[in-house]
Amino acid sequence: MTSATASTVDHPLFARIWPVIATHETEMIRALRRENLAGLSGRVLEVGAGIGTNFAFYPDSVEQVVAIEPEPRLAARARDAAADVPVPVQVIGETVEQFTAGKPFDAIVCSLVLCSISDPDTVLRRLHSLLRPGGQLRFLEHVASRGMRGWFQRCVDVTFWPRLLGNCHTHRHTEQSILAAGFEIDGARREWTVPAWMPLPTAEFAIGRARRPA
Numbered sequence: 316m317t318s319a320t321a322s323t324v325d326h327p328l329f330a331r332i333w334p335v336i337a338t339h340e341t342e343m344i345r346a347l348r349r350e351n352l353a354g355l356s357g358r359v360l361e362v363g364a365g366i367g368t369n370f371a372f373y374p375d376s377v378e379q380v381v382a383i384e385p386e387p388r389l390a391a392r393a394r395d396a397a398a399d400v401p402v403p404v405q406v407i408g409e410t411v412e413q414f415t416a417g418k419p420f421d422a423i424v425c426s427l428v429l430c431s432i433s434d435p436d437t438v439l440r441r442l443h444s445l446l447r448p449g450g451q452l453r454f455l456e457h458v459a460s461r462g463m464r465g466w467f468q469r470c471v472d473v474t475f476w477p478r479l480l481g482n483c484h485t486h487r488h489t490e491q492s493i494l495a496a497g498f499e500i501d502g503a504r505r506e507w508t509v510p511a512w513m514p515l516p517t518a519e520f521a522i523g524r525a526r527r528p529a
Contacts (some may be wrong), residue, residue: 324410329331329481329491330388337368343508347522348372351455357421360445362411362438363428365389367396367447370404380404383414384421386481395505410419411438425454430517431482439496449529452498457517458505459486468516485516 325418356376361369364382366389373380382397382404384390390408397404407414411432424443432438442452459465468486477483492504503523509515 322369322399323498324385324387326481327388328479330489331388332479333389333481334366334392337366340368341508343506344520345372347455347506347508351426351453351522355422355424355451355453358418359422359424360416360420360442361424361426362442363425363431364393364406365427367393367400367404367406369426370396370400370402371425373400373402373404375401377402381416381420382406383409383411385410385413411441414445416445420450421447422451422453425452425456427456428457429492430455430484430487431477431480433482435487435492436490436495439492439498443497443527446527448527450527451501451525452491452493452525452527454485454493454503454525455520455522456489457485458489458519458521460519464516464519469512471516478525483517489521493525497527499528500525 348369352372355374357378359377359380361380361382364384380402382393384393384406385408387408390406393406397406423446429435460468463488472484472486476485501524503521506520507518508520509518
């Protein structure tokens with residue numbers, strides 16, 4: 316849920332809230348994080364690293380992780396986390412739009428970040444350009460639900476939720492945006508991270524793999 320926009324990112328309230336949420340994630344969400352990173356290798360770009368929650372889950376086959384986190388308070392926490400994991404992790408305090416890569420990445424990871432980007436379509440096209448042909452985009456994102464929950468998501472999105480949670484928007488059609496950016500989705504599914512009856516707008520997640528066509 317960390318923000319990556321074209322301007323300076325400054326979310327002091329969210330920077331206090333998110334570390335508490337991230338360190339108390341359910342085992343189901345942590346299992347989804349591990350699944351999302353399983354089998355990765357080579358050079359990986361992680362977008363919106365937050366406090367580095369993913370870092371411990373990267374497999375040994377990954378040569379390097381370049382982690383983008385433009386919120387400075389969260390980036391500082393991510394650098395601390397990077398020092399405690401075996402896979403080399405470089406934390407960069409820039410936005411995706413500002414970031415320049417020397418060579419294409421083998422994979423890109425988005426975990427709970429596309430919800431908070433002001434222009435996800437533009438950013439996804441940028442990620443497409445940063446990935447080598449045939450490279451994978453791994454995504455784990457809460458997404459738009461249907462029916463009454465979808466209505467509830469739209470209500471919180473235009474009221475308090477983005478202000479409280481670092482520009483997070485709960486009602487986004489992320490899989491459609493990924494396809495529109497030029498990716499091909501190889502596999503994706505939906506998961507409920509809490510019982511469906513609970514009134515939480517971020518309960519339904521999409522986890523999947525997409526690739527830049529060769």
